[in-house]
Each structure stands twice: as C-alpha cells, then as structure tokens.
Amino acid sequence: MIRLFQAHMSDETVLAVDDLSVTLDGDPVLRNISFTLKQGEAFAVIGPNGAGKTVLFRALLGLLSHTGQVHWRPDAKIGYVPQRFSVDRSAPISTMEFFLLQSPNFWRPAAAFTSQLDQELKLMGLDRAVLRKGLGELSGGETQRVLIASALLQKPSVLLLDEPTAAVDAGFEDTVYALLHRVQIDRGTALLLISHDLSVVYRYAQRVLCLNKSVVCQGPPVEALNPQALATLYGEASFYHHEHGPAH
C-alpha cells in the first residue's frame, strides 16, 4: 500500500506532548507518551482496544487529569469530533439545533452563521434537509458528517477525531476520509485521528503513533509500522509475526 496523497506540511508545531502519563483508579492507563503534531499534518493514533487511545484524547483536551506536559500552540483552535452523541434517541433535538450549539444566538441565529453552516454542509456532502431531522434519526454516516461539520464551524486549526468511521457503513469509510483529507489540504487543518484501519493510516497519515498504554512505535507509517512493531502492538498471534518469524 502506498500513500496516495502528499499533504503540505509545515514545521510549525501545534501540539507538543512530553512524558504524558494518566492513572485512572490507581491503574496506569498511559505511560510516558511523547509526540508532536505539526500544523497541517495528518497524524494517526492506532492500537488495540483498551490501549488508551480515547484516554489520550481526553487528556489532551484537558478532560482528564494527567502528569507530564501538554502544550498547545497558544493560538491553536481545537475542534473535537467525538464518536457519538450522549443523548438518547427519543430526545426531540433537531440537527439544526445541534449546529446552533456553536452559534452565539441559539434562539435566533444570525445570517452569517447560517451561511457558514451551508458551506460546511456542502463540504461534508450533506443536504439542508438533514437540518430538520432529529439527532436520533440520523444514520451512522450522517451522524459522523454532522459531527465533523459542527467541529468545522469553529474554523479549527486542529481537528481531533475519535474513530471517525466507527459507526459508518463499510462502503462509506473512504468517503469520510476523503472529505477529511480535503479539509486538511484546503484549509491547512492538522488532523489527529484515532483509527482502527491500517489502510487508512497508510493512505492518509503522514505520521503514526502506535499505542498500547505506552508508545510502541512512532514515525511515517511505512517505516513505523514494521512487522515487529505490529506484533508487539496487536499481540504475538498476529499475522505479521507468523509471516516473518519471531523477532526475538
């Protein structure tokens, strides 16, 4: 697999993480994580279930207490795309109202807000009709694109995406990543994304961090994702291990 896209990158660091550790209820969940994110790059975080990927995001966003340093560039605007809504499906909340959470005026939005919303809907390939739907009526793919469009309304310089295709139908994953890639290229937005899908990482990420409570590997995907690193990351029984034999 080769990288199909070569995004423009600058050396300007937008996020520097140094020796980050998180302990939850006495259990060390993340240990000594260090990496940097540069403006305009796509950076993937991969790892097995329970590796601490979402915990890492929550720590970066200041939602969890941690030790070590998390330095955001002072002018960085952070957009966050969670996996799903927390509200139950029967709640009478329209999609328009979810977008209005980003508007200064919830009850009577300004024209400027509505026109920017139209722009983001178009970018995400969403029809205006989606605005009248209830949040609970959206399909997995629509939910994901609504969440991304909402994050884009803030014109973020960094977008954090927690498995942006977890709830999306199989054939639609590529569309979501292609849309994200357009945002990265057109707007110079840095993407920090958690992904399960190695092919996505190869295609869209300039760098990858393999995580299993601590950093297993880090670097450009073609270099970092070597058989030994993948075996360590996903366990001794992995396909790569058998193919190449024991590394130690």
Place this chain on the structure above:
Amino acid sequence: MPASPHTSFWIALLVGIASGSVGPFILLRRMALVGDALSHVALPGIALALIYRFDPFYGVIAFLIAAAFLVFWLEGRSRVPPDALVGLLFTASLAIGILMLPNADVIESLFGAFPTLSLPLLLAILLTAVLLSALCFFLAKRFLFLIVSPDLARVHGLGRGYDLALLLIFAMIVALGIKLVGTLLMGALTIIPASIAKNLAQSMRRYVILSAIFGGAISVVGVWLAESFRFLPGPAIVLLGVGLFVLSLPFARRGTA
C-alpha cells in the same frame, strides 16, 4: 388573611411556566427521579419553620438549596448519578419531616393548599418565577450542550458550574410552588409538562416552549378544578397533567434506545 383565588391563579400560572421551562433539561439529564425526591427535602424545612414560628417558605428554600448542593457534590464523586443514595436520603428527610410536623399541618404540607401570603412575599415569588423561567431560556443552549455531548461542551469551556446552576434553578422553582402543590407532588409538576411536551415536540426549542405552556396551563386549570370541586390543588394539578400525558402518548416518537 383569607386565601385569595387570585393568589393561587397567579402562582399556578407563573410557577407552572417556570416548572415547565426547567423540566425538559431535568428530563433529558435523566434526573427525573432525583428531582422528584429533591422536593421531599422541603418537609423538614416546613416542620422547623412551624416549630420555630417563621414563614415555612424560608425553611423550604434553605433545605432545597442545601439539597441541590448535596446532589451536585454526590454527582461529582461518581460518574453515575447516585440515584439510590439520593432516593434514600431524601425519603429519610420526608420521614423525619412527618415525625416533626404537627398533625394538623401534615396533609397541607404534603399535598398543597390554597396559599395565604403577604403581598410582598407573593410578589417576590411571582417575580422570582418569571426570572427563573427567563434564565432557563437564556441558558438553554449551554444546558443542551452538556446533555448532547458533555465532553464537547467541556472542550467549549462549559464547566460543571452549569450543572450546579440547573440544580439550583430547579430547587428554587420547587420551593416557589411547594405551598400550592405540596412537597410530595411539586417534583412531579416539573416532570409532567416536560413529559407531555416531549411526546409532541420535534425540536428542542419547541420542546421548551411547549413544556412551559403546558406547565402554566395545567397548573391554572388544575387550580380552577380544585376550587370548583373543593379538591386540594396539588392532586388536581398532578392528575390533570397525568391525564394529558396519557392522551399525548399516541404522538410519542419512536426510539428510546
């Protein structure tokens, strides 16, 4: 001072609207049971006021605000709302309140009565009800944000202060209505209009407006029924609301997962 029908109607209208305005947020936060139990805490406050001869309203408001802080503190200790603990604690306070209350005042305290109030206190109650309703509409976006995605809301700088604000607004609205509707039933008055409106509304903005309208309408009609047929106002209001809720059920949207 005799109980004036105008007093009851004005309290019913404005406190009913306030109850309806806060209800949707309590319901969507899945705090309906906690909210209902919270109103029981008012009873020891009433009992103390009667024993030490000050206006029960002040006893009620002090106990309810203390209870709101307690719920807030308990929620912060655990990720799961501590329903069982709150239920036990508040039911215990109901029991203590009953033991302390003079027998003559038990029914009225539990189920409400047509209140006799001094004009300044009546005006203070009405004005506070209007302010609390306005505050619900003003803070609607922030409350909703914390309901739809707490993490996203916190990234946008909305802290736990808004959770406390919601609890305090709720506690104060319960305090305002407790004389008319009673400690056992006042919690229900905040939940019922929101439950009816939830079945009928397609959007959050309509949900809050409809709930406020139902809150005011149910309370006023309930008071009118109670006066006409010599019922206690609390049960009349709550039963009318429950009846409307049953009628609204066929309109409920699917999907409660």
